[in-house]
Structures are given as C-alpha cells and as structure tokens.
Amino acid sequence: MTYLSKPKLLRPDTPKNALGYTRRDYEGAISTLCAGCGHDSISAAIVQACFDLDIEPHKVAKLSGIGCSSKTPDYFLGNSHGFNSVHGRMPSVLTGAALANRDLIYLGVSGDGDSASIGIGQFAHAMRRGVNMTYIVENNGVYGLTKGQFSATTDKGSKSKRGVVNNDSPIDLVALALQLGASYVARSFSGDKEQLIPLIKGALHHRGPAFIDVISPCVTFNNHPGSTKSYDYVREHNEAVNRLDVILPRDPIGASYAPGSLRRIVQHDGSVLHLRKLGEDYDPSDRIGAMNHIQERHALGEIVTGLLFVDASAEDLHRHLNTVGKPLNQLRDAYLCPGSKALEALNASLR
Amino acid sequence: MKPTNIGAPDYFHKVVDCQWACPAHTPVPEYIRLVAAGRYSDAYMINWESNVFPGILGRVCDRPCEPACRRGRVDKEPVAICRLKRVAADLKEDIRPLLPKVPSRKNGRRIACVGAGPASLTVARDLAVLGYEVTVFDNGNSAGGMMRSQIPKFRLPDKVIDEECAYIIGLGVETRFNHWVGSLKETLAEGWDAVFVGTGAPRGRDAEIPGRQEAAAHIHVGIDWLSKVAFGHVSGISKRVIVLGGGNTAMDCCRSARRLGGEDVKVVVRSGYDEMKASPWEKEDAVHEGIPILNFLVPKAFVHQQDKLTGVLFQKVHAEYDAKGRRSLLPTGEPDVLMECEEVLVAIGQENTFPWIERDIGVDFDKWGMPVLNPVTLQSTLPKVFFGGDSALGPKNIITAVAQGHDAAISIDLFCKGRDLKQRLPPMTNLVSQKMGIHEWSYDNQVSEEERKKVPTKALASALKDIKIELELGFDPRLACAEAERCLNCDIETVFTAKTCIECDACVDICPTECISFTSNGEEEDLRGRLKAPAANRDQALYVADGLKTGRVMVKDENVCLHCGMCAERCPTGAWDMQKFLLKLAHAGAEVRRT
Numbered sequence: 009m010t011y012l013s014k015p016k017l018l019r020p021d022t023p024k025n026a027l028g029y030t031r032r033d034y035e036g037a038i039s040t041l042c043a044g045c046g047h048d049s050i051s052a053a054i055v056q057a058c059f060d061l062d063i064e065p066h067k068v069a070k071l072s073g074i075g076c077s078s079k080t081p082d083y084f085l086g087n088s089h090g091f092n093s094v095h096g097r098m099p100s101v102l103t104g105a106a107l108a109n110r111d112l113i114y115l116g117v118s119g120d121g122d123s124a125s126i127g128i129g130q131f132a133h134a135m136r137r138g139v140n141m142t143y144i145v146e147n148n149g150v151y152g153l154t155k156g157q158f159s160a161t162t163d164k165g166s167k168s169k170r171g172v173v174n175n176d177s178p179i180d181l182v183a184l185a186l187q188l189g190a191s192y193v194a195r196s197f198s199g200d201k202e203q204l205i206p207l208i209k210g211a212l213h214h215r216g217p218a219f220i221d222v223i224s225p226c227v228t229f230n231n232h233p234g235s236t237k238s239y240d241y242v243r244e245h246n247e248a249v250n251r252l253d254v255i256l257p258r259d260p261i262g263a264s265y266a267p268g269s270l271r272r273i274v275q276h277d278g279s280v281l282h283l284r285k286l287g288e289d290y291d292p293s294d295r296i297g298a299m300n301h302i303q304e305r306h307a308l309g310e311i312v313t314g315l316l317f318v319d320a321s322a323e324d325l326h327r328h329l330n331t332v333g334k335p336l337n338q339l340r341d342a343y344l345c346p347g348s349k350a351l352e353a354l355n356a357s358l359r
Numbered sequence: 360m361k362p363t364n365i366g367a368p369d370y371f372h373k374v375v376d377c378q379w380a381c382p383a384h385t386p387v388p389e390y391i392r393l394v395a396a397g398r399y400s401d402a403y404m405i406n407w408e409s410n411v412f413p414g415i416l417g418r419v420c421d422r423p424c425e426p427a428c429r430r431g432r433v434d435k436e437p438v439a440i441c442r443l444k445r446v447a448a449d450l451k452e453d454i455r456p457l458l459p460k461v462p463s464r465k466n467g468r469r470i471a472c473v474g475a476g477p478a479s480l481t482v483a484r485d486l487a488v489l490g491y492e493v494t495v496f497d498n499g500n501s502a503g504g505m506m507r508s509q510i511p512k513f514r515l516p517d518k519v520i521d522e523e524c525a526y527i528i529g530l531g532v533e534t535r536f537n538h539w540v541g542s543l544k545e546t547l548a549e550g551w552d553a554v555f556v557g558t559g560a561p562r563g564r565d566a567e568i569p570g571r572q573e574a575a576a577h578i579h580v581g582i583d584w585l586s587k588v589a590f591g592h593v594s595g596i597s598k599r600v601i602v603l604g605g606g607n608t609a610m611d612c613c614r615s616a617r618r619l620g621g622e623d624v625k626v627v628v629r630s631g632y633d634e635m636k637a638s639p640w641e642k643e644d645a646v647h648e649g650i651p652i653l654n655f656l657v658p659k660a661f662v663h664q665q666d667k668l669t670g671v672l673f674q675k676v677h678a679e680y681d682a683k684g685r686r687s688l689l690p691t692g693e694p695d696v697l698m699e700c701e702e703v704l705v706a707i708g709q710e711n712t713f714p715w716i717e718r719d720i721g722v723d724f725d726k727w728g729m730p731v732l733n734p735v736t737l738q739s740t741l742p743k744v745f746f747g748g749d750s751a752l753g754p755k756n757i758i759t760a761v762a763q764g765h766d767a768a769i770s771i772d773l774f775c776k777g778r779d780l781k782q783r784l785p786p787m788t789n790l791v792s793q794k795m796g797i798h799e800w801s802y803d804n805q806v807s808e809e810e811r812k813k814v815p816t817k818a819l820a821s822a823l824k825d826i827k828i829e830l831e832l833g834f835d836p837r838l839a840c841a842e843a844e845r846c847l848n849c850d851i852e853t854v855f856t857a858k859t860c861i862e863c864d865a866c867v868d869i870c871p872t873e874c875i876s877f878t879s880n881g882e883e884e885d886l887r888g889r890l891k892a893p894a895a896n897r898d899q900a901l902y903v904a905d906g907l908k909t910g911r912v913m914v915k916d917e918n919v920c921l922h923c924g925m926c927a928e929r930c931p932t933g934a935w936d937m938q939k940f941l942l943k944l945a946h947a948g949a950e951v952r953r954t
Contacts, residue, residue, distance in 0.1 A: 011798050012798075012804065012805050012923070012925070012928070014869070014871045014925065015805075015806035015808070015871045015921050015923050016808050016871075017433040017434060017806060017808070017871065017872070017921060018433065018871075018872065019433065019872045019873060019892060019918075019919045020432060020433065020919070021892070021893075021895065022892075032871075042931065043865055043928065043929045043930060043931040044861065044863040044865045044929070044930065044931025044932070045863075045865070046863065048864075048865060048868050048869075048929075049863070049864045049865070049868055051868070052864070052867075052868035198864075199862060199863065199864060201864065225863070227861070227863060227931045231861070239861050239862060239863060240861075240908065243862075243908075243909060
C-alpha cells in the first residue's frame with residue numbers, strides 16, 4: 009500500500025478513447041491492498057477494458073461483498089455507481105439493482121471466501137436465474153484479511169504458508185457456474201492481462217450471467233512453494249484453451265487468420281468474439297464438453313484458462329420475468345397507479 | 360536488446376536530463392533539493408564547484424538544462440532551474456569559510472591566463488587550489504570579461520560579478536588589469552609554464568550595406584555599444600531606434616535602448632520569430648517591455664540625408680526549404696519597407712580575432728582564422744598554449760566557457776606534470792538507495808502539480824527609468840520552495856533487480872506514465888513499438904533487464920518517468936528501488952586528495 013496519490017501528470021501522447029477520457033479517468037482511489045496483490049492487476053484490467061470499450065463511467069454499477077477482493081471496487085471506476093454490500097450478499101443486492109434499472113452495466117466483484125463460502129447460495133442462484141451481470145471472482149484460495157486460513161477453493165494438498173496441508177476438497181466455481189446455467193464462463197490469471205482484458209470485455213458485452221474466475225495470487229499469505237495459487241505455480245500449470253479478441257461493430261476489420269484457426273461468435277449486441285484456438289480442438293459452445301475437459305485437466309494438476317463456455321443467444325432474468333423496460337425510477341405515477349378501472353379489469357381477468 | 364549496463368556512468372547520467380545537457384554537468388536536482396530544504400549555502404557550493412559563477416549564471420545563463428528538463432515533457436513548462444540557482448546565490452550565508460584552502464607551498468608552476476572572462480577565471484580557480492601560481496591579464500580594470508562589458512546591468516548587476524570574481528582572485532590569483540597583451544610571442548618569452556587564451560569573441564559583425572559609411576555616426580555595432588553603456592560612456596540614445604539582429608545581444612541592445620531614452624525601439628530580424636537565435640525567454644522579456652520584433656525583413660540600405668540617418672530600408676522575404684531542409688530567404692516581391700529612425704544598433708553576430716597572436720610562433724590557425732585545437736584537451740599546436748571560452752571553438756555562452764575552462768585546467772595540470780593529456784579521469788559516480796522505511800524515502804517523492812512560478816519583477820515603469828536597476832527581484836524562499844518542489848528528482852533512479860522480481864505486474868499497474876512493460880525481448884525498433892505505451896522519443900533510452908523467471912524482459916522507457924517511486928512502493932519484493940545517482944566531473948587534480 010502507499011500513502012501517496014498517483015501523480016496527475018500524464019504522458020504527452022496519452023491516448024483518449026471515443027469519449028475523450030484517458031485510461032486514468034477510469035481509475036479509482038489508490039489501492040490499500042498489499043503491494044503485489046493480484047487483485048490490483050485485475051482492477052487494472054477492468055480499467056483497461058472499460059477504457060477500451062468507451063464505457064461511460066456513470067453507466068456502470070459495481071457491487072461487492074466483503075473481503076480483500078470486495079475492497080477493490082474502490083480502486084477502479086471512481087466515477088461509477090458502487091455498493092459495498094454484506095458478506096456474500098453481493099448477488100442478491102445486485103439482482104435487486106438490476107431489476108430496478110436494467111440500463112446499467114452490472115459488475116459484481118467478489119472473492120473465493122465471499123462467493124464460495126459464506127455466499128455460495130447467493131452465487132448459485134444468481135447464476136441459475138440468469139442475472140445480466142459480469143461476475144468476477146478474485147480467487148486467491150486463502151482468507152487474506154484474517155491472516156491466511158484456507159478457503160473453500162484451496163486445492164486438496166495445497167500447503168499453507170506455515171506448511172499445513174489442506175485436506176478438504178476444493179469448490180471449483182467454474183464447474184459450478186457451468187452446471188448452474190451461466191451463459192459466459194471463463195477462467196484467467198491476474199498475471200496475464202493479455203488474456204484477462206478481452207475476457208472482461210466479452211463479459212461486459214454479454215447478455216446474461218457472465219462468470220470469470222480469476223486466479224489472483226495473495227503475495228502475503230499464498231505465494232510460496234506448495235501453494236497451487238502462487239504466481240509460479242499458476243504460470244507453470246496454466247493451460248489456455250483459446251485466446252479471445254473482442255471486436256465491436258464499429259471496429260475496423262483486422263488481421264485475417266488461417267481457416268479453421270478462428271471461431272467467430274456474434275453476441276446479441278453485435279459484438280463479435282474472435283476465439284483463436286490454442287493447441288488441441290476445444291469447443292466453447294459445448295457446456296458438457298467444457299465441464300468434462302476442466303475436470304479431466306484438473307485431475308492432471310492443470311489449470312484450464314480461457315473462454316470456456318459461451319451461449320451467445322442466452323436469455324436473461326428480465327426476459328424470463330417479462331419485466332418492464334424502463335428503470336423503475338423513471339415510471340410516472342399514472343403508469344404505476346393506473347386507476348380503479350384497470351384494477352377492476354385485472355381482478356376480472358383473475359376470476 | 361542487450362540488457363542495459365547501469366554501471367556505465369553515462370546511462371544514469373543521461374536520465375538526469377538537465378545535468379546531461381549542462382556543459383559543466385552541474386548536479387541540478389541535488390542542489391534544487393537543497394534549495395527546497397533552505398540549505399542555500401550548500402546549494403551554492405554544489406554550483407560553485409561545477410559552474411564557478413552561480414550568482415551570474417543564475418541570472419544570465421543560456422540554460423541548456425531547461426529545454427532538456429523532463430518536467431517540460433509532462434507539464435507545460437520546465438522547472439525554473441536557472442532562477443533556483445540564483446536563489447542559492449541570493450539567500451546563502453557567507454560562504455567564504457567553505458571555499459577550498461589554497462596550499463601555502465606553491466608547486467612552482469606559473470600559468471598565464473589572457474583575458475579575465477569566465478573561461479580564464481575557471482582555469483585560474485581550478486589551478487590555484489592545486490598550488491599553481493596563476494596570473495590573469497586583462498585590459499579592463501576589473502575581472503569578468505564579457506560578463507561585465509556585454510550584459511546590461513539591469514540583468515546582471517556589478518556587485519554579483521564583483522563578488523564571484525573576488526572568490527577566485529581571493530585564492531591567491533594574481534591579476535594584471537589595465538594590461539593589454541599585445542603579443543603572445545612576448546608573453547611566451549616571459550617563461551610561463553603554460554598560457555591559457557580566454558580572450559572571447561571581441562568583434563561585432565557589421566552590416567555592410569549602402570549608407571553605412573555616410574551615416575556612421577548614428578550606426579553602432581551592438582557589442583561595442585553595450586560595453587560603452589556598461590562602462591558609462593554612453594548614457595542616452597535617440598527616441599526612435601532600430602536594432603538589427605535576432606540573437607541575445609540584439610535583445611540586450613533593444614532593452615538597453617529602451618532604458619536610455621528610446622521610446623520607439625524595434626527589433627528587425629531576417630528570419631522568422633521561431634528561428635531567431637535569441638533564447639525564448641529573452642525574446643519574451645523584450646516583447647514584455649513593449650519592443651516589437653519584426654520578422655522576415657532583410658536590411659537593404661541605411662537611408663540618410665547627408666550624414667543624418669533617417670531610416671532603414673528593408674526587403675520583405677519569406678523562408679523556403681529545399682529537400683534537405685536547408686532554408687533560404689527569398690524576396691516576396693512586395694514593395695520594400697522604409698522604417699524611420701534616428702539610430703541603429705547592429706547585433707548580427709560576433710567574430711573571433713587574434714591580432715596579438717603572431718602567426719609564426721607555432722600556433723596554427725585554420726582558414727576561418729580559428730586556432731587549430733584538440734577539441735578535448737583544448738591544446739593548440741604549440742603545446743604550452745591552451746584555449747577556452749568563445750576564443751576556442753567560436754562564440755557560445757558563459758556556461759560553455761566554464762566547462763572549457765575546467766577541461767583546459769585538466770590539460771594544463773597534466774601538461775605541467777608531463778603526463779598524457781588524453782589520460783583523463785572518469786567522473787566520480789555514486790548510487791545509493793533512498794529507502795528509509797516502509798513508504799519512506801529520503802526525498803520528497805510526491806509530485807508537485809503546481810505551475811511554473813514567475814519571478815517577481817520591479818514595476819516596469821520604474822525599471823525602465825534606470826538602466827542600472829535590476830529588473831528581476833528573484834524568488835523569495837516561499838516561491839523558491841514551491842518551484843523547487845516541481846523538480847522531478849530525476850537523479851533518484853529506478854533500479855531494477857530481476858532476481859527478486861515475481862512478475863506480479865504491480866509496478867506496471869501503478870506507473871502513472873506507463874513507463875514499465877514486461878514483454879518478450881526483441882530488437883530496439885520492434886520493442887519500442889510494442890511497449891505498454893509506445894516509446895516514441897528515441898533520444899531517451901530503454902532500460903532493459905533480463906533474468907526473469909518467465910524469460911521475458913523488463914523494459915522501462917526512461918522518457919517520461921516521474922521518478923515518483925510508485926513502482927518501488929508497490930513492489931512486494933523490493934525488486935525496484937529508488938537510488939540516488941550523483942555524478943561529479945573530475946576536475947583538475949582530482950586524482951590527488953586535497954588537504
């Protein structure tokens with residue numbers, strides 16, 4: 009952590025996006041997390057993604073629960089809406105906000121404790137209900153704020169800083185999300201922004217629950233030999249299945265790829281996901297295949313990363329519930345209280 | 360790219376742009392921090408060691424450091440380095456106890472310095488403290504040379520020159536003022552162990568156009584006129600004056616004319632405004648005093664009635680550039696312009712002249728009449744004769760003269776000891792961590808966001824009344840501190856140790872100017888293009904370090920690094936450290952420990 013604010017001076021050639029903002033305009037307060045925390049890299053990736061996508065900061069709502077990860081919304085998008093909710097309760101607060109105003113982009117930031125332990129029920133239901141959101145779990149496999157106990161995502165056999173071995177089975181949030189119906193599922197690593205930034209961009213442009221599990225080493229309590237979530241371990245065991253580029257409708261057509269090496273997926277808003285295959289053939293539209301692949305590789309000690317599953321035609325909660333299109337705060341009295349005649353008609357229809 | 364060798368003195372020296380740009384390589388950030396801390400005497404002594412005339416240079420230096428200042432690349436204006444030097448000189452206490460002690464036993468070598476300008480005085484200072492017996496000759500009645508005769512008193516008062524020359528003469532330097540050296544041959548016959556020539560560029564170029572002879576009484580060569588003004592031989596001028604020329608001398612002429620009674624003073628220049636040789640701040644000062652600068656006008660004739668000057672006729676021109684970028688000034692074809700005036704000051708350049716050096720004594724001159732010198736040792740073809748300042752490699756400025764004085768002093772010292780003049784000592788460098796504790800650095804790493812402070816001046820109306828009144832008042836301690844805080848401390852270097860880096864990206868994420876990248880290695884061209892922010896400024900180095908676990912390299916673009924230390928603060932393993940780089944040139948006798 010640092011006590012200084014970041015100097016405001018910019019490089020003379022600082023790029024600006026279509027809105028005239030610099031990347032720095034998407035930053036928040038200076039981080040108070042430990043120096044070297046993977047979470048800060050994820051914050052930087054979110055900043056970069058929002059800058060690249062020309063997102064208007066006031067069109068974003070960032071919500072979080074409790075924990076190191078849930079502190080991070082203070083460190084990015086300083087001009088966006090934010091809500092730091094109860095431990096593990098981000099998904100339901102976010103669901104409520106999304107129901108009240110569907111015009112905002114919802115970004116839920118959580119950690120392995122917040123989502124896989126105290127909030128696992130909330131996580132599960134947000135996924136299965138199809139809330140239109142980007143759900144980022146900053147997964148370090150450790151309870152950093154309480155001095156480094158194992159979390160629910162710590163791998164069996166992984167060692168704590170003091171050499172204690174974890175005997176409990178881990179929860180794989182990616183596998184859960186796939187099973188529960190998330191329509192955009194990815195895993196990445198805080199130390200690989202080239203992979204992470206496009207995954208966040210794709211998720212922000214996805215309609216439906218988009219879940220990204222980001223392995224984010226805890227430098228203070230979980231970055232030692234014997235840990236399966238250290239920088240070195242993740243770098244050694246990272247098996248990326250694909251590389252994503254997100255192409256917006258306004259973007260010029262870029263480089264061409266060898267036939268068969270590229271998969272194009274058009275999302276509902278016209279954004280195109282360009283998936284470059286890496287290594288063997290992997291089909292990101294096959295939910296069951298994805299679940300199998302991840303389990304197989306996990307058994308071999310590998311960490312599968314990349315865009316693991318996407319259903320570009322998914323529907324979301326609003327569609328399921330047939331909610332009103334306008335944000336609730338914009339509905340006029342006449343609409344909210346249509347009068348006794350309308351009530352009578354409604355009652356009559358139920359008789 | 361090959362990993363950067365940060366042990367080579369030049370690498371970090373270049374990062375300190377101001378020090379690198381200074382001909383005398385003054386450790387600028389070091390003294391600016393002392394100014395901020397209120398340690399003015401210490402700040403003065405750092406300057407005095409490097410550039411000998413802090414009070415003078417703090418007022419009239421050509422400031423090559425300021426255009427080079429890194430702050431100028433990330434902010435509107437650079438740090439006011441020059442005026443902070445003046446602060447050290449203005450606010451210091453008595454520094455005489457801090458001056459070096461002169462050995463009581465001389466070494467028996469006698470050195471003659473011809474001319475008492477900045478180059479000669481630097482040679483005298485550097486050698487006197489080593490035990491040499493130095494004698495300075497000048498035809499004037501006091502030391503200072505062109506600093507005293509050319510620079511108007513409203514920019515540089517005599518008392519500042521007196522004080523700083525006295526420090527040198529006080530080191531036991533003998534002076535022979537009012538002494539015109541008329542023959543180098545005769546001087547050499549006096550048995551000096553070495554002779555240093557620091558006679559400047561004393562001849563002003565004239566405008567050889569029709570009417571020059573006829574109206575001669577009203578047309579003056581700029582530097583001659585300035586020196587007459589400086590010594591009180593001229594105390595007035597006509598109401599309407601035209602100054603020809605676009606250099607700093609022209610600016611001094613017009614501003615002096617304005618103070619001596621010139622009401623309608625104009626500067627007329629052949630070239631465009633931006634191509635003028637004068638420093639931007641000197642042009643601004645002239646304009647501020649109500650003096651118009653008219654460009655793209657070539658003088659064609661002095662118009663006169665009998666011997667009375669009535670005006671100057673100018674041809675209108677425009678600039679055209681050929682394929683190689685060379686400029687030529689071509690007539691626009693518009694009618695010539697007549698500007699009325701009663702007097703003209705010609706400030707279109709200075710020339711060297713050595714009428715007192717016989718051509719048959721072994722000192723060779725080239726076809727332009729300049730002495731043939733070794734550019735490093737400044738030794739002439741006659742081994743015991745050395746040159747420095749404007750008289751060596753052509754007219755430049757005071758700080759260059761000082762730098763050449765240091766170089767010549769080294770040469771003279773080596774020459775007198777019978778050593779090889781090319782075996783010169785490298786600079787002294789030092790690199791020390793500035794970490795004091797968690798988030799604690801020995802320098803103020805918070806980057807000031809304040810704008811450049813303006814130097815307070817006397818009210819213009821009263822300043823224009825007396826040519827001896829110094830216009831600028833100098834910064835007060837509060838302004839000086841605020842301005843000093845704008846310095847980015849470029850000498851506090853970012854030093855990277857790959858061995859301890861865990862590649863967590865914390866430095867990449869925090870860097871406010873996106874200087875740091877971790878990427879696969881490549882050729883410089885390729886690498887410059889694919890950094891986090893492209894490194895387009897090729898004058899600025901890339902700092903490359905290998906030895907990382909992933910096989911990538913750390914590349915830092917030095918160009919706009921704010922030296923804020925955020926990378927080091929956010930580094931969990933101390934792979935980044937902020938270390939102070941201090942470089943001091945080895946002056947004459949640096950190999951001997953002084954007592």
